[in-house]
Amino acid sequence: xxxxxxxxxxxxxxxxxxxxxxxxxxxxxxxxxxxxxxxxxxxxxxxxxxxxxxxxxxxxxxxxxxxxxxxxxxxxxxxxxxxxxxxxxxxxxxxxxxxxxxxxxxxxxxxx
Amino acid sequence: xxxxxxxxxxxxxxxxxxxxxxxxxxxxxxxxxxxxxxxxxxxxxxxxxxxxxxxxxxxxxxxxxxxxxxxxxxxxxxxxxxxxxxxxxxxxxxxxxxxxxxxxxxxxxxxxxxxx
Numbered sequence: 001x002x003x004x005x006x007x008x009x010x011x012x013x014x015x016x017x018x019x020x021x022x023x024x025x026x027x028x029x030x031x032x033x034x035x036x037x038x039x040x041x042x043x044x045x046x047x048x049x050x051x052x053x054x055x056x057x058x059x060x061x062x063x064x065x066x067x068x069x070x071x072x073x074x075x076x077x078x079x080x081x082x083x084x085x086x087x088x089x090x091x092x093x094x095x096x097x098x099x100x101x102x103x104x105x106x107x108x109x110x111x112x
Numbered sequence: 113x114x115x116x117x118x119x120x121x122x123x124x125x126x127x128x129x130x131x132x133x134x135x136x137x138x139x140x141x142x143x144x145x146x147x148x149x150x151x152x153x154x155x156x157x158x159x160x161x162x163x164x165x166x167x168x169x170x171x172x173x174x175x176x177x178x179x180x181x182x183x184x185x186x187x188x189x190x191x192x193x194x195x196x197x198x199x200x201x202x203x204x205x206x207x208x209x210x211x212x213x214x215x216x217x218x219x220x221x222x223x224x225x226x227x228x
Contacts, residue, residue: 036217043116043203043219044155087154099145099168100217102155 004088009107012082018075020106022088025069032091033064034100035073037084044087044102047073078110114138116220118204124226125194133189133223135204143207145217146179146189150200158202161187194227201225 005023012018024033034049048055048062050071055062061074075082087105117136125131137144146158157171161181172178176194181187191198201224205217 043205043221044217045219046216049216085154099157099160099171101157102147104154 004090004103006086006088006103006106008104009109011109011111012075012078014080014110014112015077018078018082018108018110020073020075020086020088020108021070022072023070024088024090027068027090033062033068033071034089034091035060035062036087036089036102037082038087038105039081039084047086078108080110080112082108083110084108116204116206116218118202118220118223120223121221122224122226124228126228127196128193130190130192131194131225133191133202133225135187135189135206135220137185137187137204137206138208138218141206141208141218142184144181144187145205146187147203147205148200149203149222155203158189191225194225196227199225199227 003026010020032049032051035047036044037047038044047059048057050062050064052064052068054064062071064071073086085105085107087102089100089102091100116138119134123131142163144161147155148158149155159172159179160168176192179187179189189202201222203219203222205219207217
């Protein structure tokens, strides 16, 4: 199973872009990168996922390097409500399904 | 229902007792996961059900833990002879269409288990 490495914590000023890095150097060609976040005392929430192309939705943008060994989640204008633990995970693929293994994540603290 | 429902939301039990935790998935979701989250820790994978396939039990920490999913819908996680280290939030998650990029999990609010 591919593993991911994230910094344990980051700070970001409110209104600024938050850039959360993730390393997944052993990712396989058919594995996707997923991002989730967990706000205190809540269940994790899906943010975005991608294979090789950059992706954007209403919550965030995902930038994946050309060699796919790392990615960055971008929250363009962080708010206090974005304070959470952010998980970068790689989907283990068996057939066309597979379990999602969560690491320790990055605790993002958005400060006023 | 509209989301993943878990019960009970809180459970306090005595060491050595058995507990059952229930998960009602989103209707039609074929994949169901159980995770455990100890205080201040990340999510620990426990077990994964996909349709009628044999479940992936590779994350269950001991034979005191078991789970079943009846009729491809409701799932029950059972912990026998509970220990204090079993205290955690137990999270259930499901997802729907089985396709290559499927992976958007919908999580319940969790069942907080406290073993005294």
